[in-house]
Amino acid sequence: MSESTSDVCQDCGACCAHYRVSFYWGESDAHPGGTVPRHLTIPITPHRIAMRGTEQSPVRCVALEGSVGGKVGCTIYPQRSATCREFTAYTPECAKARGAHGLAPLAEPALAS
Template sequence: MSSVSDPNSCQACGACCAHYRVSFYWGESDAHPGGTVPQHLTIPITPYRIAMRGTERAPSRCVALAGKVGSDVGCTIYPQRSSTCREFMAYTPECDKARGAYGLAPLETASPVAF
C-alpha cells in the first residue's frame, strides 16, 4: 500500500475522474447565475441533472482531466469544478475503488481529505 499524506496526491492519480460519472445539478453550469462549470463541457442526464462529458458512458473519463491516470494529472477547470468533484474524498473506499480500477494501490491516511 502507498503511504501518502499530501492532499495534492490527487495530482498524481486522477482515477476518480476517469472511473465515476460526474453528475450534478444543472444550476452549477455557467449558463446559470452563480454557476461555474463550463456548460460546453457538460451533457444533460435528466431534466435537472447534467454530467461532465466523457463520464456519461463507459469507459469513463472526464473531458476536463488532463494527463495520464496514475502518473501526472490535473483538472483543467479546477477552480470551476462541480460540487461532486469538490465533495469527493481521497483516502476513502470510493477512492480506493477507482484507484484499483487502474491498478493503483489504495492510499493510507488517518482521515479522508477532500480535493
C-alpha cells in the same frame, strides 16, 4: 480538499476516469452563479447534468489532463462541480477507483505531532 489531498490527487486522477460526475444543472455557467463550463457538460435528466466523458464507458472526464496514475490535473479546477469538490482521497470510493486502474489504495498520511 486539503493541500496534502490535492497533492495526492495530482498523481492519480482515477476518480475522474471511473465515476460519472453528475450534478445539479444550476452549477453550469449557463445559469447565474454557476461555474462549470456548459460546453463540457451533457444533460442526463431534466435537472442533472454530467461532465462529458463520464456518462459513457470507458469513463474519462473531458477536464482531466494527463495520465491516470501519473501527473494529472483538472483543466477547470477552480470551476469544478460540487461533486468533484466533495470527493475525498483515502476513502473506500477513492480505493475503488484506484483499484479499477491497477493502483493500490492510498495509505493515510501520518499525523504530525
